[in-house]
Amino acid sequence: MRCASLGLWVAVAAACGCTTLEIHYQRLPEREALASIQEGITTRGEVLQRLGPPEEFRQPSPLDRTRSTSPQRRRILEGGEVFFQDTYTYASERYRINTFGLLPVGPSLFRVTWRKSREDRWRLEFDENDVVRTVSHVDESVDEDH
């Protein structure tokens, strides 16, 4: 009887358990450095000095397999600037996955999951004289429930 009671408590505790998984990918350059980039004035060399190399030069590593989107693939879809080198991208991503119910194993019937992802992306386009033509900033948040 006592064992059954203990088992019941453990089952209830597990069923009410929560899991939070957070993954942060990359870090943006300092805000001041990003703010110092001026359209029509800042050169490609100054960008490389102040912000460091952009994402276009980063090779996908084994760790990239854990992310849901491939930044390299997306950049190719965005216009092939990888080959023309006329756009630099600086990006940072965050994922947060919350699970309520049994730990992330077992039948999903007993589990509720909601996830939130946020991507902060800066794109710098250069003109033919290697001067920054446009600076654009995208801050995307996506919420999903399962």
Added chain:
Amino acid sequence: MKITDGVRAVFLLPALLLTSCLYVSASGAFGSYIDPATVSRIVPGESTKGQVLELLGPPEEFLRSEVLTSLGDDASRVSGAVALGNRAQDAFTYQLDTLSSWASMLLFYNHVRGQIETDLLVIFFDPEDRVREVSFRTVSRKP
């Protein structure tokens, strides 16, 4: 004294929580550490490609065989394309990917956090194989 179910629950739940507490921390890296002191010895307009290779060793572009890895998956194919693009522009890339993570596990609540960041060094050369530009972004600390 008779222990009621309510009292038993008050003691049992924290006990269950405590006995299943676990904190784990881990870190790992892919690539070689890029020493800022070594990078500072590379002088644009003066250092040659040979000196760069001597100081830092072969860059990413030469560490991976795109032909073999491209058989693997899309990411590798894209990686090969990026490497090819870099080479066409005559740039060397050195990269260190670091993963740091921790996990705290309780019976009721588990929290796992991971951080993946990259140290990236790109060196551009002019047609005479002299360093034209050095661009370095670092987030990691000394190993």
